[in-house]
Amino acid sequence: RKEVEQDPGPFNVPEGATVAFNCTYSNSASQSFFWYRQDCRKEPKLLMSVYSSGNEDGRFTAQLNRASQYISLLIRDSKLSDSATYLCVVNFRGSNYKLTFGKGTLLTVNP
């Protein structure tokens, strides 16, 4: 089983739509969780950390379910500028400062 698995995508949605990405991780002893955004041919950029209680940043909401080893990202009122690849990232406990990246899910928001 892969350590971090994401929805394969791609997702194509109209502007204004709500879209949700899911991610599962294999190691229950995981320490911290993140969503990164990567634009085409650019570096990944931190979108948000994911906290146990769930957290929201504007149109973006991240949830963590440790029992199910599951992370989600919800984007409301999608904008054209949200088009990017979204990477699920996990820091496994004892991994010695290493992060494990999912392969990413490509989102295209259409006018």
Added chain:
Amino acid sequence: DGGITQSPKYLFRKEGQNVTLSCEQNLNHDAMYWYRQDPGQGLRLIYYSQIVNDFQKGDIAEGYSVSREKKESFPLTVTSAQKNPTAFYLCASTLDGHEQFFGPGTRLTVL
């Protein structure tokens, strides 16, 4: 402005040549990382360093070498032993082992 710089942005090399990619950060981060990304693939860890004068192999270290003589700098050498060096190379750093921040990347093409 604090950040991570990588140079050059694009690099072309002939088969059989070694080439060194630069990574510099002025964020005062202790840990630095090198990743490789191939089209449609996730990030794969090449090498990482948690402190000066110390570094560890990642998942795909064969054919690569690094040094960490200064806190600010973590150059990566792609040697002729690397069989498929054409890729997008990303350098990252972290202060506390959680969120990583990336440089803009170097695209290496072997001719």
